[in-house]
Amino acid sequence: MKMHSYWLDTATPSGDYTQTEIPKEVDVAVVGGGYTGLSAAYHAAKAGKxxxxxxxxxxxxxxxGRNGGMATTGLAVGFRDAIKRYGEQRAIGYFREYNAAIDLIENLVAEHDLDVDYARTGKMTLAYKESHWAGLQQSAEALKRLVDQPVQLVDRANIRSEIGSxxxxxxxxxxxxxGMHVGKFGHELARLALEAGATIHERAEVTDLRRIGTGTMHDLTTPRGTVRAGKVIVGTSGYTGKPFGWxxxxxIPVGSFIVxxxxxxQxxxxxxxxxxxxxxDSKNFIYYFRITPDNRLLFGGRARFALSDxxxxxxxxxxxxxxxxxxxxQTRDARIDYMWGGLVDISMDQMVHAGQHDGLFYSLNYSGHGVQMANYMGKVMAEVVDGKPEANIWRDLKNPWIPGYFGNPWLHLRVGGAYFGLQDKLS
Ligand SMILES: Cc1cc2nc3c(=O)[nH]c(=O)nc-3n(C[C@H](O)[C@H](O)[C@H](O)COP(=O)(O)OP(=O)(O)OC[C@H]3O[C@@H](n4cnc5c(N)ncnc54)[C@H](O)[C@@H]3O)c2cc1C
Structure with missing residues (x-):
């Protein structure tokens, strides 16, 4: 059994960027080589930066490189909860953003003829408890009425038409x-970013940051050299570290795991x-699953609240x-070929947070729903640094500090784990 991502094991990197020379000065430095960063680099370079x-x-x-490869519709919080918090119009806007994010992937795949096993086979949310089924029915009604989302309900009597369980x-x-092959998609994004003129630098951790004056210009220090950037986009997700303390x-980085x-x-x-x-499914200790392009069952979940190592x-x-x-x-006799984990970036309100703070641009907190949204927000942040703040629909959402949290997730994982476990039992 391999203890690393199936997606990275079955995709070929677009190149080796461990020796590339770090430029002295650029218009835009992007921190983080996931979807947010790669997409931001591609779109900013395409815009001439x-x-x-x-x-x-x-x-x-x-x-x-470690997720389920599920580009799903909907927010990380339930649609009805979003309406309660933000009112109908804003909740509809936030929800629609995820539809637009999937469309962007589809358009990129079509425009560049990307071979990334992309397929719109649909998303299914499963009610783990009878009370959750009532909630799903109400959500479906609201989604059809307010968003015109073409959702369909499948009751227990007919569930075998959708799942063998x-x-x-x-x-x-x-x-x-x-769904898509996320390893292939990410490496294709890197290739597109390079072709658009961006440079990529691996093993180049930003260890220090110095703001020049009061604007957006920064010096970024890495073990491989320092670059001065007119603007900086941070896309470090659950791996956000010290130089970006705010x-x-x-x-809160939370481990999510996959077999x-x-x-x-067949x-x-x-x-x-x-x-x-x-x-x-509908639990806080969620299970998620899909079939991979080569007919394996990928089964993931927040098995427990833990980090990933x-x-x-x-x-x-x-x-x-x-x-x-x-x-x-039926899978009892199936061999497990891969097992791995990674970190999702949960925020207090489980909403995306993106904008500008202290001269830095950032997009974070996809709360486990970033396959579509991170790629999309990379494009949005490229537009924002190009002087179009209105492209970012999340810009007015308050980004609350997690009380008492200074960057050590363990205590919060324990408290959060106990709280969400109790909610699953009581709901
Ligand atoms: C197991 C698992 C399953 C998931 N399943 C799904 C799913 O099915 N559907 C879905 O929508 N979402 C899913 N997600 C969430 C989704 O994968 C993420 O939201 C998304 O990939 C975030 O992308 P990103 O580019 O913002 O961050 P990441 O891909 O995490 O990239 C951040 C990068 O920043 C780098 N970095 C950090 N600090 C620095 C620094 N100081 N200097 C330089 N680089 C730095 C890190 O090395 C890292 O490579 C899952 C996540 C996990 C872990």
Whole structure:
């Protein structure tokens, strides 16, 4: 069994950027080589800016290379909760942004003929409890009425048309959700960024930052050299560290873990997820799953509230394997070929936060929903640094500091884990 991402194992990097010379001066420096950073670099370079992307490890090392590959519709919080918080019009706007984000991926794939196994097979939300099924029905009604979202409900009696499991009380299917090979997509984004004129620098962690005057110009120090940038876009997600303290205090990194089986017989795939939907359930300790392009079952979840490191990944992977056998007893004999984990960047309100602070531009806090949104926000932030702040719909959302949080996630993971576990039991 391999203890690293299936997606990175089955995709070829667009190049080796560990020796590239860091320029002395650029219009835009992008920090982070995930979707946010790669997309920002591509779109800013395409708009005529000189761009250097600085990545601490390798391109796609972070969450972008480790996720479920599910580009799903909808916010990280329920639509009805979003209406309660922000009112109908703003909630509709935020929701629609995710539809636009999937469209952007689809357009990029079509425009550049990208071979990234992109398919709009739909998203399915599964009710883990009877009370959750009632909630899903209300959400479906609101989504159809207010957003014109073409969601469909599948009750328990008919659930086998969507999933080979009797665990769930019903499903809401949204045909606008999509899946892709996230490793191939990320490496293609890097290639597009290079072709547009950006430079990429791996093993170039930004360890220090110095603001020049009171504007947006900064000197960024890396072990491979210092670059002066007119503007800086930070896309460091759950891996945000010390040089970006204000942002770090607003990101709780939470481990999410995945196991992937060996390729399964077609007849079993057709039983497990006959329509190859991107699926997730309604718990806080969420399970999510899909079929990979080569017919493996990918099963992920917040197995428990933990960070990600090799020992945590193995322990969490074992918990997930048991969960997978519970949901899909038919997979008991399937070999597990991959097991890994990564960090998602949760915010207090589980909303995206993007904008400008102390002369730095940033986009963070996708709260586990960044496959589509990070790529989209990279484009948006390229527009923002080009003088179009209105492109960023999230700019007026308050970005609350997590009380008492100074960047050590352990205590919050314990408290958060206990709280969300209790909610799952009581709901
Ligand atoms: C296991 C898992 C499953 C997920 N599944 C899904 C899913 O199915 N659907 C979905 O929508 N979302 C999912 N997500 C979330 C999604 O992957 C992320 O929201 C998204 O990839 C974030 O992209 P990003 O570019 O902002 O950050 P990342 O991809 O995390 O990239 C940040 C990069 O910044 C670099 N960095 C950090 N600090 C510095 C520094 N000082 N200098 C230079 N570089 C630095 C890091 O090395 C890292 O490579 C999942 C996440 C995980 C972990």
């Amino acid at each position: 000189s761009v250097a992307l600085l990545e601490a490890h390798e391109v796609m090392w972070g969450a972008s 009797d665990v769930y009380y019903g499903a809401m299917v949204d045909p606008l959700g999509a 942002m770090q205090r607003r990101v 992937v089986t060996e390729p399964l017989p 007849v079993l795939v057709d039983e497990l997820l006959p329509n190859r939907r991107m699926a997730s 090799p020992s945590q990944d193995r322990e969490s992977g074992e918990i997930l394997k048991r969960a997978m056998h519970y949901v899909f007893p």
